[in-house]
Amino acid sequence: MLEIFEYDFLVRALLVGTFCAVVTAVVGNFLVASRQAVVSDMLAHTSLAGVGLGIFLNISPSFVGILVSIGASIFLFLLGSQKKIPQEAISVLLLTGGMALALLLAHLSKNNPVSFETFLFGSLLTITNSEAVLFAVLGLGILVCIFLFWNRFLCLIFDIDFFRSRFRFSIFFEIFFLMMVAVLVALSLQIIGGLLVGALLVIPVITAQNMAKSFRASVWWSVFLNVMGVLGGIFFSFYADIPTSSAIVLSLWCLFLVFGVLVPFGKKFLKRELYS
Amino acid sequence: MISAQNMGVQFEENFVLQNISFEVQKGEYIGIIGPNGAGKSTLLKLILGMVKPTQGSINVAVGARFGYVPQNYLPKNLFSVSVQEILEMGLSRISCWRNTTESRILQEKIEIVGLDASFFKKPFHDLSGGQKQRVIIARALLQDPEILLFDEPLSGVDFATKLQLYDVLAEINTLQKTTILFVSHEVESVVNRCHRILCLNKKLHEGCHPLDFIVGKSSLCPTVPIPEKLHPVHHHHDLSSSSC
Numbered sequence: 268m269l270e271i272f273e274y275d276f277l278v279r280a281l282l283v284g285t286f287c288a289v290v291t292a293v294v295g296n297f298l299v300a301s302r303q304a305v306v307s308d309m310l311a312h313t314s315l316a317g318v319g320l321g322i323f324l325n326i327s328p329s330f331v332g333i334l335v336s337i338g339a340s341i342f343l344f345l346l347g348s349q350k351k352i353p354q355e356a357i358s359v360l361l362l363t364g365g366m367a368l369a370l371l372l373a374h375l376s377k378n379n380p381v382s383f384e385t386f387l388f389g390s391l392l393t394i395t396n397s398e399a400v401l402f403a404v405l406g407l408g409i410l411v412c413i414f415l416f417w418n419r420f421l422c423l424i425f426d427i428d429f430f431r432s433r434f435r436f437s438i439f440f441e442i443f444f445l446m447m448v449a450v451l452v453a454l455s456l457q458i459i460g461g462l463l464v465g466a467l468l469v470i471p472v473i474t475a476q477n478m479a480k481s482f483r484a485s486v487w488w489s490v491f492l493n494v495m496g497v498l499g500g501i502f503f504s505f506y507a508d509i510p511t512s513s514a515i516v517l518s519l520w521c522l523f524l525v526f527g528v529l530v531p532f533g534k535k536f537l538k539r540e541l542y543s
Numbered sequence: 544m545i546s547a548q549n550m551g552v553q554f555e556e557n558f559v560l561q562n563i564s565f566e567v568q569k570g571e572y573i574g575i576i577g578p579n580g581a582g583k584s585t586l587l588k589l590i591l592g593m594v595k596p597t598q599g600s601i602n603v604a605v606g607a608r609f610g611y612v613p614q615n616y617l618p619k620n621l622f623s624v625s626v627q628e629i630l631e632m633g634l635s636r637i638s639c640w641r642n643t644t645e646s647r648i649l650q651e652k653i654e655i656v657g658l659d660a661s662f663f664k665k666p667f668h669d670l671s672g673g674q675k676q677r678v679i680i681a682r683a684l685l686q687d688p689e690i691l692l693f694d695e696p697l698s699g700v701d702f703a704t705k706l707q708l709y710d711v712l713a714e715i716n717t718l719q720k721t722t723i724l725f726v727s728h729e730v731e732s733v734v735n736r737c738h739r740i741l742c743l744n745k746k747l748h749e750g751c752h753p754l755d756f757i758v759g760k761s762s763l764c765p766t767v768p769i770p771e772k773l774h775p776v777h778h779h780h781d782l783s784s785s786s787c
Binding site for chain 1: 593609611622623625664665
């Protein structure tokens, strides 16, 4: 049963996966509460274009992915602040454009030894030590920023008019928040894959809504659920020999069905029985 | 405290506000009335510095602290957030670490609007419309404001609660000399409580009028019914002595 801990690459995958689960759950709460869940998918697809460009130019795909993702977040903010086009429409514009570019670049560099599929579907088990360190440093930076500016970000996502009325340089916070999400999404590509990264940011958060009565409680619950989902997924993929990303997302879905559907339904049913 | 000279705002080719001139002194309670699209909310945003005038100028006392209650503030989603967390947005604290003196200040402000500390742990979306508005007003008070700006804050609130909250604001204005600018569609409620009225109308801007001046003059603000008679409410009363 414990043979999973005998392999260095699996221990590394468990550590990186757990840390990724913590950071994405914390940031995911701010993202979902601000009704920008679709932005995570948009950033994932545009950073895939960056990854494709990196592979094509023989530069670090992760690095170019992060840069393109940050660029897309700034573009989204600038276009969105003109209030002429709804934000979700801009997201779809960037998402489809990013994916089309990514596929083109992947096709042009199909003879390159670096596999584009690693970033498309994720490859947690093949993460190297240097990639793990990069994720740890940037992930920790994002967590520190979130906790240091917690009250500002809370105000920004729940009441943007009040936020703008209070702070003269509110625009920098608005861009900074999107840039943080951009970096996190681009970093997570290799762990879970561009097509599934949204699951880590969104599923635990919506599951947590059934248990939490405050934003803090929602953050703690979603961290717990995300870590359970990721660890469960890695164990499941190891013993059942199935793709890790797929196992992680399906584990998160199972947790959603239990805590997000069955438990609330059971509670309502019991209440009705007690009062009838 | 606030002074505007020939101020206007133009979005592309449309004038939202044009040639507005008025002055507001410290401790005044100004009612702002006008039809839909007259630029009432834009005027508050100009005062807050969120929108810049495209013509003329607006000057606000340097370093003035604002308290702002936006229009129809009810979170659009049902995301879990507690009353305490909504209130904390009004604090100067930046980080997530709470300190011990905060809860006393939060309690003090929430009691001013007629609620108490037992509400802190409740999910905000479980409160009634009136309770939500009270929490949002308490949050504005947490900034210890010199100028309070209300953008139709009591829409969707029941009649009795409205009267109570109007009285709360009148008391804050009287006791703390807080300048209040109150945007409302309900002219009668505003007229009866404020010192002067600013009628916003795209074609007619004559600054702030004393109450007696506007009574019965429907031409000042077409589409907004202005009462024929005044029943002024004296500000020096306690919360229990409801006016209507």
